[in-house]
Amino acid sequence: MPEEELWRTFFSPIETLQALGLRRDMASVVDFGCGYGTFTIPAATFIEGIVHAFDIEPGMIAETRQKAGRAGVTNIHVYTRDFITDGTGLPNASVDYVMLYNILHLEDPIRLLAESYRILCKGGIVGIMHWNYDPSTPRGPSMSIRPKPEQCAQWAATAGFVISEMSIDLPPYHYGIVAKKGNT
Numbered sequence: 001m002p003e004e005e006l007w008r009t010f011f012s013p014i015e016t017l018q019a020l021g022l023r024r025d026m027a028s029v030v031d032f033g034c035g036y037g038t039f040t041i042p043a044a045t046f047i048e049g050i051v052h053a054f055d056i057e058p059g060m061i062a063e064t065r066q067k068a069g070r071a072g073v074t075n076i077h078v079y080t081r082d083f084i085t086d087g088t089g090l091p092n093a094s095v096d097y098v099m100l101y102n103i104l105h106l107e108d109p110i111r112l113l114a115e116s117y118r119i120l121c122k123g124g125i126v127g128i129m130h131w132n133y134d135p136s137t138p139r140g141p142s143m144s145i146r147p148k149p150e151q152c153a154q155w156a157a158t159a160g161f162v163i164s165e166m167s168i169d170l171p172p173y174h175y176g177i178v179a180k181k182g183n184t
């Protein structure tokens with residue numbers, strides 16, 4: 001990850017969360033790979049429910065926890081955990097929204113999407129965001145592992161999701177996809 005000061009210049013978190021289907025009345029949200037908490041803290045301030053934030057790096061978890069404390073946000077549960085090998089440990093059909101932001105370039109994206117599908121309630125939403133498939137972006141994974149929107153949509157469909165919206169423009173450097181579990 002680049003330094004946080006630079007990282008945060010790439011995003012407008014609340015606008016992105018709303019564009020990718022987060023709703024205020026959601027009771028339970030999961031952030032896969034919370035990093036600096038760039039989206040965790042805004043999501044927690046926006047929704048009425050709980051945000052479950054997972055990261056494999058203890059430093060990222062500490063950062064997110066401290067930031068929540070400074071912001072006076074109490075509706076975040078943080079977990080230091082490898083969600084690729086160990087999943088989330090959350091019950092089946094227990095959450096309303098999953099954030100897969102800047103994470104699907106990791107090894108085994110279908111496994112991550114399958115875990116998202118498992119924990120989402122029927123009608124639950126997964127928001128996918130990633131760097132534009134464009135080598136001129138100032139950061140982002142190498143082009144050899146950077147997924148195109150069509151690739152993310154195909155992985156999501158393989159995991160069982162129905163695509164609701166494709167290729168949402170999230171300027172300056174990202175795109176988004178919204179997908180649903182089931183049709184309700």
Ligand SMILES: C[S@@+](CC[C@H](N)C(=O)[O-])C[C@H]1O[C@@H](n2cnc3c(N)ncnc32)[C@H](O)[C@@H]1O
Pocket residue numbers: 001032033034035036037038039054055056057060081082083084085101102103106
């Ligand atoms: C590129 S950052 C994205 C952070 C955040 N989603 C955002 O968009 O600002 C990816 C994060 O995922 C975490 N991560 C990578 N592999 C992981 C794994 N197997 N289990 C849990 N966290 C992981 C990294 O430590 C890092 O903080």
